Amino acid sequence: MGEAVEIFYENGFSKVCNENNQNMNGNGHQHQDCSWYEEIIDEDLKWSFALNRVLHKGTSEYQDIALLDTKRFGKVLVIDGKMQSAEIDEFIYHECLIHPPLLSHQSPKTVFIMGGGEGSAAREALKHKSIEKVVMCDIDQEVVDFCRRYLTVNQEAFCNKKLQLVVNDAKAELEKRNEKFDIIVGDLADPVEGGPCYQLYTKSFYERILKPKLNDNGIFVTQAGPAGIFTHKEVFSSIYNTIKQVFKYVVAYTAHVPSFADTWGWVMASDQPFSINAEEIDSRIKSRINGELLYLNGASFLSSTTMNKTVYLSLLNETHVYTEENARFLHGHGVAYNRHGGLN
Numbered sequence: 636m637g638e639a640v641e642i643f644y645e646n647g648f649s650k651v652c653n654e655n656n657q658n659m660n661g662n663g664h665q666h667q668d669c670s671w672y673e674e675i676i677d678e679d680l681k682w683s684f685a686l687n688r689v690l691h692k693g694t695s696e697y698q699d700i701a702l703l704d705t706k707r708f709g710k711v712l713v714i715d716g717k718m719q720s721a722e723i724d725e726f727i728y729h730e731c732l733i734h735p736p737l738l739s740h741q742s743p744k745t746v747f748i749m750g751g752g753e754g755s756a757a758r759e760a761l762k763h764k765s766i767e768k769v770v771m772c773d774i775d776q777e778v779v780d781f782c783r784r785y786l787t788v789n790q791e792a793f794c795n796k797k798l799q800l801v802v803n804d805a806k807a808e809l810e811k812r813n814e815k816f817d818i819i820v821g822d823l824a825d826p827v828e829g830g831p832c833y834q835l836y837t838k839s840f841y842e843r844i845l846k847p848k849l850n851d852n853g854i855f856v857t858q859a860g861p862a863g864i865f866t867h868k869e870v871f872s873s874i875y876n877t878i879k880q881v882f883k884y885v886v887a888y889t890a891h892v893p894s895f896a897d898t899w900g901w902v903m904a905s906d907q908p909f910s911i912n913a914e915e916i917d918s919r920i921k922s923r924i925n926g927e928l929l930y931l932n933g934a935s936f937l938s939s940t941t942m943n944k945t946v947y948l949s950l951l952n953e954t955h956v957y958t959e960e961n962a963r964f965l966h967g968h969g970v971a972y973n974r975h976g977g978l979n
Contacts, residue, residue: 672703672711674718677966682718682896684708690785695777698824702785708894710785712753714778714824717965721894722788725755728858728899730931731890731939733759736818736854736903737766738919739911743817746770747848749805749835751822752778754789760820761795762924770816772801772808805835806844815850821857826870828964836874837957841881854905855882860965862889862900867946871900873963876953878904887950888939890930913937 670686684705691702701713709722720728733756737743744767746760752773760769773779779802783793792798801808805823826833834840836857849855855878860870871887879885882904892899903909911919913933920928942950955963 669706672701672705672713674713674716675966676896684711691781693777695775697775698778700775700778700781702781711894712782712786715827717825717827718895719824720753720755722786724892724894726929727890727892728895729755729759730928731888731899731901731936732756732820732822732856732858734920734924734928734931735886735888735901735936736820736856737763738916738923739903739905739909740817740854741852744768745814745816746818746820747809747816748772748820748822749809750774750824750832751820753782753786754779754792755786756820756822757795757798758789758792760818761792761797762926764923764925766797768797768799769795770799770801770808772803772805774802774804776802806840809844809848812848815848815853817850817853819845819849819853819855821855823858825858825860825965826962827966833957833962833964834959836870836877837959837962838877838880839958841878846881852905852907854903854907856901856903859887859900859902861895861897862887862946863898864943864945866897867900868949869965870963872946872949872953873955873957875900875902875950876955877957878902880956882906884908886940887942888936889942889946890939 672684672686674682676682684703684707687704687706689701690704690710693700698714699716703711703713705711708724711721712719737760742765743763744765746766746769748756748769748771750773751757751771752775757769757771760766821835823832823835826836845855857874859874861867862871875885875887883906885902885904886909887900887902889898889900916933916936920932
C-alpha cells in the first residue's frame with residue numbers, strides 16, 4: 636500500500652511517490668514527487684489524480700477494481716478504468732440519483748437498486764422515513780466487500796435492518812422475484828464495450844423485465860452517463876430516447892460532478908405524470924427525510940431539468956435505441972469481462 640504500481644489496464648499509474656525526493660518547480664518552490672492515476676476519458680483526453688496511496692487493486696470475476704486515496708478527492712472507487720465515485724463529492728451524484736424519484740413518489744416504501752455496491756445509493760434511500768425495504772443487488776461480491784471495509788461513511792447503511800444485500804446479476808434477480816417495487820434504481824457502471832452492465836440499458840430489459848416489476852405508480856431512475864456539451868451524445872441522449880420508448884413520462888436532468896470532470900446525467904421515468912413543484916419538494920425533504928441534504932433542494936432539481944439548447948435539441952432529435960446488438964459505449968472496455976469470455 637502507498638506505492639505506485641504497474642499499469643493493470645488501459646488507465647493506470649505513473650511516477651513513484653517519494654517524500655524524500657523533492658524538486659524545485661519553476662517558481663523556486665519545492666514540490667514532492669508523487670504517483671498519479673490517469674483515467675483515459677477519450678483517445679485525446681486524460682484526467683489525472685495525484686495519489687496519497689493505493690488502498691486496493693485487484694481483478695474480480697467481472698471487473699478490474701481499484702480504491703485510491705487521492706489528494707484532491709479523497710477515496711476514489713475506480714472500476715474497469717472508470718471513476719465511479721469520489722469521497723469528497725459523491726453526495727452530488729447519489730442525492731441526484733435517489734431523492735428525485737423518492738420525493739416524486741407519494742409514499743415510497745420499497746426500493747430495488749441495481750448495482751450500487753459501494754452502499755451510497757442505499758444510504759440515501761434509507762434516509763426516507765417511509766422506506767420499509769431496500770434491496771441492493773450488485774453482481775460483484777469483491778466490490779461490495781472492500782467498499783464495506785474502506786468506505787466508512789456507508790457502514791451504518793450496510794448494517795441497517797431495512798437493507799437486503801443480494802450478490803447477483805440484477806437482470807436475473809428481478810426476473811426471479813415475484814414482488815414489485817415502488818422505486819427501481821439503476822446505479823450501474825457506465826456502458827463500456829465488454830463490460831457487465833450494458834445489457835441493463837437496453838429497451839428489451841426495460842420493457843420485459845424492469846417495468847413489470849414496478850408498482851402501478853412506480854418510478855424508475857438510472858444514471859445515464861456524461862451529459863456535457865461535448866459528451867452528451869455518447870450515451871446520455873440514447874439512454875433517454877430508449878427509456879422514452881418504454882415509459883409515458885420521462886424526465887432527464889443533469890448536474891456538474893467535479894471529480895467526473897463533466898456534467899452528469901440521470902433519467903427518471905414513470906407511467907404516471909410528474910407534477911411536483913419546488914415548494915412541494917422542499918416540504919417533502921423537510922418532512923420525509925432524516926438529516927440534511929447537502930446538494931439537492933426543490934429549486935436546484937427543477938433547474939437541473941432545463942437543458943441548454945444544444946443538449947435539448949439532441950434529446951429531442953435522438954433516434955438511437957439501445958439494443959443488445961446496437962449499443963453505444965463510452966471509451967474504454969471491460970477487461971475482466973473479456974478475460975473471462977463474457978457472462979453466462
